[in-house]
Amino acid sequence: MFFQVSIFRAGVKINSKICLWRIWVMSLFALFVFTWAGAVFANEALWSRGLHFQTEGEVIPLAEDGIHDPTNQAVVEVLQEPVESMADFPRDEKGIIDWVKVLDQGLIEPRESLYGDKEMYPVDFDIIFTNTGSMPHVRFPHLAHTEWLSCSNCHPAIFLPQKGGNPVTMAQIIEGKYCGVCHGKVAFPPTMNCGRCHSVPRKSPGLR
Ligand code: HEC
Ligand code: HEC
Ligand code: HEC
Numbered sequence: 001m002f003f004q005v006s007i008f009r010a011g012v013k014i015n016s017k018i019c020l021w022r023i024w025v026m027s028l029f030a031l032f033v034f035t036w037a038g039a040v041f042a043n044e045a046l047w048s049r050g051l052h053f054q055t056e057g058e059v060i061p062l063a064e065d066g067i068h069d070p071t072n073q074a075v076v077e078v079l080q081e082p083v084e085s086m087a088d089f090p091r092d093e094k095g096i097i098d099w100v101k102v103l104d105q106g107l108i109e110p111r112e113s114l115y116g117d118k119e120m121y122p123v124d125f126d127i128i129f130t131n132t133g134s135m136p137h138v139r140f141p142h143l144a145h146t147e148w149l150s151c152s153n154c155h156p157a158i159f160l161p162q163k164g165g166n167p168v169t170m171a172q173i174i175e176g177k178y179c180g181v182c183h184g185k186v187a188f189p190p191t192m193n194c195g196r197c198h199s200v201p202r203k204s205p206g207l208r
Helices: 002-009 014-043 071-078 098-103 141-147 170-174
Strands: 126-127 137-139
Touching: 137 141
Parallel strands: none
Antiparallel strands: 126 137
């Protein structure tokens, strides 16, 4: 700061003096805005940021995750911390817990229904979405989903069960529609690890 001022005194042109001052004021303002935004985000409950301890490998105690009631004694004294129970769960290349592998390896065994009196009916066929611009095509695997979701979780409310019958776009997914009903909330987020969905190489290189 002092250094700058002494340059002005040394007779730099008026024009550049004004410019320098503008830059100073603007950068101070930007600094203020960033610090303020940072503070706001830091205070918000974790899940409302679209983050969960599992999405970035963050170590967040239950009492601070914005989901559990920190005034409930059980949260502090009885429940096992996820960072401990899920320490050895396999993760994908972005460090997010890969729940499909967790299920395959038998590390968890979800109940099919409340009383355990129903069974899952997995189906094994893929849908390939090809309207992906210059990105690789998207493979939607029914198997990985129907091992723990029933058909009615998706059909017909989220997706009409017809290939090409739903105008899915990336923007809508990020806004929480279509795949985004789950991805970004309970499944790996659409903003990371594009390749887990966009996994089918294109035949043509696409426009770039
Ligand atoms: C949860 C799965 C999923 C993830 C993760 C994902 N996408 Fe997509 N993406 C889709 C689907 C589904 C479509 C729609 C394809 C269609 O309609 O044929 C799509 C479409 C697109 C398109 C085409 C244009 C558009 O707006 O629809 C682009 C570009 C794209 N994605 C980029 C990305 C990038 C970049 C990432 C990572 C930051 C990403 N996607 C992550 C599922 C995903
Ligand atoms: C996680 C969501 C999800 C679940 C659960 C799900 N599906 Fe689908 N299904 C889709 C998507 C996405 C499509 C493709 C829609 C598109 O192309 O626009 C699809 C397409 C279909 C189609 C159309 C195929 C074609 O070639 O036209 C049928 C049939 C279908 N699903 C049956 C089922 C059945 C049966 C179940 C349960 C065993 C089931 N789905 C569970 C998401 C799901
Ligand atoms: C009803 C909820 C739901 C919807 C809707 C949904 N998914 Fe998923 N999806 C899941 C869950 C749960 C997992 C496993 C969680 C994880 O690994 O993070 C998963 C896992 C996946 C995987 C990983 C499969 C593997 O073998 O590793 C892909 C790819 C995927 N979803 C693509 C999609 C695409 C593309 C769409 C939209 C066309 C979609 N999903 C819509 C719930 C959903």
